[in-house]
Amino acid sequence: MIARTEDYRPWLIQKYGGTSVGKLLSTITESIVPQYLNDYNVAVVCSARSSASKSVGTTNLLLRALACAVSSEEDALTVDFDEVVDLIQNEHLSVADSLPSEAVLQPSSSEIIQQLRQSIVAECEALRRFLGATRVIGEASDRTQDRVLGVGEKLSCLVVAAALSLNGVEAEMVNLENIVQAADKRSPREQQAAYKQNPISFLQGLRDAVRDAILQCSTQGKVPVVTGFFGSMPHSLLHTVGRGYSDLCAALCAVSLGAEELQIWKEVAGIFTADPTKVSTARVLPMITLEEAVELTYYGSEVIHPLTMSLLNKEDINLRLKNVKDPAGAGTVVYSTTPSPSPTQTPGSTGMEMSRSLFMTSHGYYGKEQAKRVPTAITTKDSIALVNITSNGKLPAQAFLGQVISILGQHQLSVDLASSSRQSLSLAVSAYGSTNLSDAIDEALSELEEFGSTTIVPKMSIISVVGHKMKNMVGIAAEIFSALASARINIRLISQGASEINISFVVRTQDALLAMEVIHSKVMQIPGHAERQVSLITGEEFSSHLPHHTGSHPY
Known part of the structure; x- marks a missing residue:
């Protein structure tokens, strides 16, 4: 015993x-x-x-x-x-x-x-x-x-x-x-x-x-x-x-x-760079920040409940996701992003603190390496409808958005992304819980039309590219949209969060998988199968294709 x-x-x-x-x-x-x-x-x-x-x-x-x-x-x-x-x-x-x-x-x-x-x-x-x-x-x-x-x-x-x-x-x-x-x-x-x-x-x-x-x-x-x-x-x-x-x-x-x-x-082995059931070249992330994990959860990945991570962050407790089928595997560690002034170990500091400091610095979360970072992960949220409304002037501009969101909320609809001007709104909308998205929008439509011309575009998906301090990734938005353009994928709505952790956009659901694969390969710089085969044929070291933050990813 x-x-x-x-x-x-x-x-x-x-x-x-x-x-x-x-x-x-x-x-x-x-x-x-x-x-x-x-x-x-x-x-x-x-x-x-x-x-x-x-x-x-x-x-x-x-x-x-x-x-x-x-x-x-x-x-x-x-x-x-x-x-x-x-x-x-x-x-x-x-x-x-x-x-x-x-x-x-x-x-x-x-x-x-x-x-x-x-x-x-x-x-x-x-x-x-x-x-x-x-x-x-x-x-x-x-x-x-x-x-x-x-x-x-x-x-x-x-x-x-x-x-x-x-x-x-x-x-x-x-x-x-x-x-x-x-x-x-x-x-x-x-x-x-x-x-x-x-x-x-x-x-x-x-x-x-x-x-x-x-x-x-x-x-x-x-x-x-x-x-x-x-x-x-x-x-x-x-x-x-x-x-x-x-x-x-x-x-x-x-x-x-x-x-x-x-x-x-x-x-599962941990948190992946993309859904491995959709993107075959997705890899396990050895480490990720709490803020990145929260963003991935919100935009479709089943990572962990946001309150769970917020509670741990208050006490500075690390979270590790591990695989019951592979207990010896390292899994994914979710760190809070409390900055450390130096990666050197000080008297009394623990190995975990040392590991976090080195991770944050060497992977570009802080310090001179920030400009070299690429996005951490990509996720998709399906069952989205695009709601476009042009105001008829009944409401002042400052009340227009609030009234529309209120109507949608009354019908168990959530606004995930929004783009607005003085006279028009474009909203990416999903349904709460078991609510049927199409039925809920049909019920809300007559109320929305009281305030302007309304069109609904169904069968859309939100793609979110997530990475800590993406504002420091110079030219990242241009890379994303250039990659999508090369694949002839049309973007219907674009949003960069105030958190500076994600860039999200809306595409047709039928284009979502291709969009993820293109960004995963060309923007996150994780080679697809064809590129890996070329590397083997030419004798080029495959590790040279790895993005700056994924050097220790298992294959």
């Missing part, structure tokens, strides 16, 4: 997604977690299990069960909530039965598995009773949804803790489903107002309660296995934060414990 000792070791937070827990449990509990225990105090944060994909995972099944519970008899639902709970229970019992019978703790292994089975059944029976009471009431409040969704993370953590224990690592679930109420005694309405005003400040107010809950487990010599669901949040965690709440919970654990690093374990 591996027990936790009392000597000082820095904290390391590891977060595992639902599909990783569902498909690669043995890798996590037999290999990854144990290898860090000699050097770190490790806390594990888990999402609800997904044995196949998120769409059929535990969280979606729980939402389905809740929908069944509050539906009227006339609703054409195919199953009752009892059947959905049975699916969840049987899935987790099956996992319990599949855990290794020949475990390290042979005398106790059967007890661990039996206790796990009992805990799974108890959680599911409690859920069943709660859903029954919800059916009587006939509606689900925000806290009702939180109570139901939290079951998924609890079941996942019970399984992971048992699997670790069976492999000789004492572990125990730490349940954060009521941590908000433990830390914040204000009314739900006051909590909601506080969160809306300053989300980071609200989350930082939970730190003491989170730290105490984890340390209570850790001081008993056990690895804390923390529920990625925390609550109850005002207006429900799912609505307030979205599906990235387990990443945010892991960040909250990291800042609460003053962790050295937060690791997000997924089934």
Whole structure:
């Protein structure tokens, strides 16, 4: 049995997604977690299990069960909530039965598995009773949804803790489903107002309660296995934060414990220069800045929840994305861009601080090398419509844009990019959540036409070229648009963000893939397959084609 000792070791937070827990449990509990225990105090944060994909995972099944519970008899639902709970229970019992019978703790292994089975059944029976009471009431409040969704993370953590224990690592679930109420005694309405005003400040107010809950487990010599669901949040965690709440919970654990690093374990190698499913020559970025990662997330890449990175940045904690399928891989480190005056190591500075300083300086984020930088990554956001409006003069120019954005917002439409003059607007618009983009625009059109002539151009995509301090990349915009022109790609809207981190533009969706490939090759200077073959034929060193910031990219 591996027990936790009392000597000082820095904290390391590891977060595992639902599909990783569902498909690669043995890798996590037999290999990854144990290898860090000699050097770190490790806390594990888990999402609800997904044995196949998120769409059929535990969280979606729980939402389905809740929908069944509050539906009227006339609703054409195919199953009752009892059947959905049975699916969840049987899935987790099956996992319990599949855990290794020949475990390290042979005398106790059967007890661990039996206790796990009992805990799974108890959680599911409690859920069943709660859903029954919800059916009587006939509606689900925000806290009702939180109570139901939290079951998924609890079941996942019970399984992971048992699997670790069976492999000789004492572990125990730490349940954060009521941590908000433990830390914040204000009314739900006051909590909601506080969160809306300053989300980071609200989350930082939970730190003491989170730290105490984890340390209570850790001081008993056990690895804390923390529920990625925390609550109850005002207006429900799912609505307030979205599906990235387990990443945010892991960040909250990291800042609460003053962790050295937060690791997000997924089934991909890290953050790529482009979507590797679309651009075959895309490569893993060994390092990237927090601001760049936020921008990539906003414009279509599934990197990490923006609040997660903002919370870590406040405490200067590094984030590392790693691959469960390749634990030895370095992954991608996400740094904050706090400038360091010198890359030299000073007394008391850590290797991580040294690494960051060297990275920032040598890759042109600061200092004399800035002019040599090329963009870091490129991403695309599809399902965009272009809305063009020419004012009829009913509104003054200063009110025109605000009124149009307000109308779009009322129909669950978000303005991602905008270009305006005194009399006209051109807006790249996407739909919130599950809202149908075409239907929402049709509904908004009559209201928009009250203020001017309106045309809609569907089937568009936003391409965003991201790089820190792009204003210092002399001629970069000209390079981008020249490359697109050479590929005969027409640009419908152009925007450079005030953050100076991205240049974004709108093209037809049918041209988006070619646009990404052209920029990836010609502007970011990452050769395509044909160019690589030419290099091999001529004997030219392939490394000479690498952009300034990607010299250490794996191939």
